[in-house]
Amino acid sequence: MSTLIKSLAGLGLGAALTLTAGSALAAGGGGCGTFTNADGVVEHLACSTAPIDFTNKGSLQNGAKIFMNYCAGCHSAQYVRHSRIAKDLEIPPELVEKYLMVTTDQIGDHINAEIDPEVQASWFGAAPPDLSLETRLRGDDWVYTYLLSFYEDPSRPWGANNLVLANAAMPHVLHNMQEKLSADEFESEVGDLVNFMAWMAEPVRHDRKVIGFFVILFLLVLLIPVYLLNKEFWKDVK
Secondary structure (H helix, E strand, O other): OOHHHHHHHHHHHHHHHHHHHHHHHHHOOOOOEEEEOOOOOEEEEOOOOOOOOOOOHHHHHHHHHHHHHHHOOOOOEEEEEHHHHHHHOOOOHHHHHHHHOOOOOOOOOEEOOOOOHHHHHHHHOOOOOOOOOHHHHHOHHHHHHHHOOEEEOOOOOOOEEEOOOOOOOOOOOOHHHHHHOOHHHHHHHHHHHHHHHHHHHOOOHHHHHHHHHHHHHHHHHHHHHHHHHHHHHOOOOO
């Protein structure tokens, strides 16, 4: 096989491996942590699969609403603009301004925490992190499992602890929502929230995967005429 064909085959394989690795990284891969059960035995906590679907605009819109109502008070998302939310999630700008802009006056501004980070640092011991890239840092499944793993713990300052991240400084901010909904409904709401957070971290993820698929398909199809052409060129060479 000629160097050209080997190069094309390598490009196709490399693109496939890149997409596979990217998907594994986004999924968070592996377990979500360990915890000690009531009998004192350390158990591994498996990650739950986050329902990520960027084509589900209803889920993303609901996730944006939940994020702004429950998260934006303490957390910023400094790499995301309200105008991008309006455009990509197909929400009329006037509705974004009315219902989703609690920390700014301009739709072109980024999402900033409503409470001063220095004040929060005095409350929690550290300022809450920016959430723009949290799902890329931790993985979609990790964040989803983390938000579903809070439990009551009177020994903690805020009355709650977490199976995924023991002694987390973050309170169980979704507690009131959880009390009002069934388990399935709560998981669905958290799924929408994580779907939106995954979109925030990489709005072009869905497009990247679609384009990547067609690039690989193109390279595989191109390999056929290139192979035949190579065979024709070298047929008289012994």
